[in-house]
Amino acid sequence: MNDPFQLYENMTVAELKEILRGFSLPVSGRKAELIERIQFEVHTLQAIEEEEQSVKVEDTFQYDEVKGLEPLINWAKMTGRLFTPEAAAFGFPRFPTGVLLTGVPGCGKSMVAKAIANEWGMGFRRVQPDELVGKMIGDNEQFMRDLVTDLAAKAPIICFIDEAEKILGQTRSPGFYRVSDSARDSAESILLQFMEDDNSGVFFVFTANDYDKMSPALLDRFDGRFFIDLPSRIAREQIIASMLAIRKRDPEDFDIKILARMSEGFTGRDIRSALDDAMKVAFFEDARELTTADLITAFTQTSPTSEVHKAAIMAMRQQVIEGKMRRANSQEFEPDLLADKDGTYIGWN
Numbered sequence: 001m002n003d004p005f006q007l008y009e010n011m012t013v014a015e016l017k018e019i020l021r022g023f024s025l026p027v028s029g030r031k032a033e034l035i036e037r038i039q040f041e042v043h044t045l046q047a048i049e050e051e052e053q054s055v056k057v058e059d060t061f062q063y064d065e066v067k068g069l070e071p072l073i074n075w076a077k078m079t080g081r082l083f084t085p086e087a088a089a090f091g092f093p094r095f096p097t098g099v100l101l102t103g104v105p106g107c108g109k110s111m112v113a114k115a116i117a118n119e120w121g122m123g124f125r126r127v128q129p130d131e132l133v134g135k136m137i138g139d140n141e142q143f144m145r146d147l148v149t150d151l152a153a154k155a156p157i158i159c160f161i162d163e164a165e166k167i168l169g170q171t172r173s174p175g176f177y178r179v180s181d182s183a184r185d186s187a188e189s190i191l192l193q194f195m196e197d198d199n200s201g202v203f204f205v206f207t208a209n210d211y212d213k214m215s216p217a218l219l220d221r222f223d224g225r226f227f228i229d230l231p232s233r234i235a236r237e238q239i240i241a242s243m244l245a246i247r248k249r250d251p252e253d254f255d256i257k258i259l260a261r262m263s264e265g266f267t268g269r270d271i272r273s274a275l276d277d278a279m280k281v282a283f284f285e286d287a288r289e290l291t292t293a294d295l296i297t298a299f300t301q302t303s304p305t306s307e308v309h310k311a312a313i314m315a316m317r318q319q320v321i322e323g324k325m326r327r328a329n330s331q332e333f334e335p336d337l338l339a340d341k342d343g344t345y346i347g348w349n
Contacts, residue, residue: 008035061115068235072226072328080120096223097195098204102211103228106269106305109207113160123157129167144187148194156201164206165213195221227325236260255292262299265306274298
């Protein structure tokens with residue numbers, strides 16, 4: 001990500017030639033020529049890596065593969081159209097900035113981000129934590145500056161940062177202001193300024209399980225903030241049927257409604273794990289046919305993610321009720337899955 005000129009400028013000619021030999025490139029010429037040759041090779045390799053990453057992500061999901069999140073998908077469809085010349089002619093003064101997806105782990109945040117990237121047909125850049133966090137003083141700021149400069153140059157483009165709170169979370173020491181705090185705040189300031197001023201067509205998709213660790217200033221920069229809850233019974237029916245079809249099984253051969261009732265409180269990831277466990281049993285037993293009974297057994301033995309994150313789920317649902325997050329899910333939830341406050345249940349209106 002960094003321009004390697006300064007790094008290579010401090011190297012000896014012998015060291016530069018050793019790098020060129022590693023690339024199987026010519027080692028003749030002046031020092032400036034050696035550096036330019038290395039720069040060109042490094043940038044070429046980075047471009048190839050980014051292109052390969054883009055293909056892997058964008059070819060993964062489409063809107064119709066996301067089950068039970070129609071409000072969020074409809075928002076994504078409308079927002080994607082704002083990157084067209086027709087939207088500018090209609091009177092929209094600037095492009096959308098981004099969306100924050102939070103919610104229960106395993107309920108489809110990353111799937112939605114990848115579906116948006118695919119459906120919008122824009123460039124895609126997935127940012128890994130090690131691309132924004134460095135060991136040396138000033139690294140974080142430089143990495144962020146390089147990132148936003150690169151994004152603007154390649155716009156329109158989607159920048160996907162998964163579990164963004166682990167990179168930009170406000171994890172301060174209660175007693176003193178650390179160097180790491182300063183580096184993170186400075187990098188975030190660069191990002192905030194870019195999101196406020198840039199109109200080149202960079203759209204950020206952040207996912208966060210612990211969104212409350214992110215600064216209010218950063219949260220306010222997003223055009224949409226959605227909470228993805230546990231899938232409802234109807235959504236679980238769709239998820240189970242879809243996953244069976246992917247695994248070369250006809251959903252009509254299984255009692256989907258019973259399985260949906262038995263998977264109450266399951267995330268999509270929980271359902272997938274239970275299905276795979278049942279298939280392993282059938283495969284181990286002379287590759288016999290998978291049955292509803294196999295799935296019932298697997299579902300019974302699965303400990304749902306919602307039990308581990310129960311308190312956090314209720315707190316996030318309260319954020320939706322207070323209007324701080326938009327609800328991404330489509331259908332009503334089972335009564336015993338609603339947030340509990342002061343001894344009474346809080347329902348979705």
